[in-house]
Amino acid sequence: MVTIYDIAKQANVSAMTVSKVINNTGKISEKTRARVKKIMEEMNYVPNSMARSLVLQETKMLSLLIPDITNPFFTTLARGAEDAAMRLGYKLLFGNSDESLTKEKEYVDMILSTRVDGVLFSAASDLSEPHLQTLRKHRIPFVLLDREVPGVESDAVTGNSREGARKLVEHLVGLGHRRIALVNGSLSVSTARDRLDGYKDALKLNDIPFDESLAFESSYKHFEDEGMLRRMLELPDPPTAVFAGNNFLAVGLIRKLLELGVKVPDRMSVVCFDDLGASVIDPFFTVASQPAYQFGAMGIQLLVDRIKGATTPEWKKLVLPSELIVRGSSGRPPA
Known part of the structure; x- marks a missing residue:
């Protein structure tokens, strides 16, 4: 060092x-x-006030950087990470990028100056690649969580977004829906691309042609675009169901639908990725629920194994399945 x-x-x-x-x-x-x-x-020198840590070359501190702490998926993930870190003798520093590359870079700079032993990293988008390369340049181990980044090979814990999306859309098809819209997150995020692929897979398996006019791109953080929703509802052959890319999109969709007098699921079924837990919205969502706690806990274990050299040189990729949970937000299409 x-x-x-x-x-x-x-x-x-x-x-x-x-x-x-x-x-x-x-x-x-x-x-x-x-x-x-x-x-x-x-010489890649990073100022560090923790003199003892410099000598020992370890701080017993890890960092968790996530894109949205207000999302219950990431909140639960963070709890799993913290519990696992404490159990293994580490403290965990939290950072919330708010899906912002600027804020994410600020946290990476803080991580470098704090000189944590390793980082759990859920990227803001594909453009996070330089931030990850900075960590690698300074020899700080990291594990990717939930989202992968093109051009970056590393240990990772992800969900099977493509399979989960396919299950959700096939559930709607099984109820009789043929016009199914997709309101997705930004396609600069790997999970959004995977969910689009799963949506297309389900349509193809059921001989339903993909209609670009039914596929919309928004933001995982919220859905406030009433204009997008009106365009969807005013199509010559409007959808009878919507697959939302995540829970926050689904919440915003239902609120806007209710404001426009569209009842769920009587006139429009809504399904989504990731559970909300004790939701205040009636009806509860039909979801592809991911084991968020395990994302964090398993990510920490992978990271500590990498720090301690207790794993093989090859990168480890853990892909966790989702569970289809059918509730009241999905029903048969209106007559």
Whole structure:
């Protein structure tokens, strides 16, 4: 691990001078400051106040970075991660990116300065790849949770979104629906692409042609686009059912449908990915429920195994199944 003494030797200055550059104190020429900073960057040096941790090369701290702490799926995932971390003798630092790449980068910078032993990382989108490469550059182990990122190979715990989506749509087909809309998250997120593929799989298996006019892209965080919903309802042959890419999309959809006088499931069935638990919305959702707690707990175990060198060099990929739970939000299409 690079220390300030290594930097000082390379820059031909004293360790005190390096310390002043790091802390932005003291009188140092701009030329010297620039040279020291350049060497720090070249040697991948990360300032760290935890001296004892630098010596031991471990902090017994892990970080969990998730895209939306308000979503019950990620809340439960975080609880599973925390319980597993405590059981294994680690403390867990939480970060919530709010699906924002800017905020995610700020958390990655914090992770580097804190020098945690490893990170559980649920990416904001495919564009999170540089943030993960930064962690790899600084030799901080990470495990991807729920979402994969193109171009990044690592240990991962994901769900079978494609299979879960297929089950939900086939459930609707079994009830008699043929016009089934999809309101999905951004296709820059791997789970949204997988759920679109599962939706298409179910249609193809049941000889229902894919209709682009029934596939809508929104955000996993919320659904507030009444215009999108009106366009859906005003189609010449409108849908009788909607598959929502996650629970928050489903909540927003039902609220907007009720505001427009469309009863669920009498006039429109709604199904979604991920459970809401004790939902305040009536009817309860028909869902593809994922074992969120196990995502977090198994992710921590994979991460600790990687930190301790207790696993093989090959990356481990754990894919957890979803469970179809049929409730009151889905019914037969209107006559």
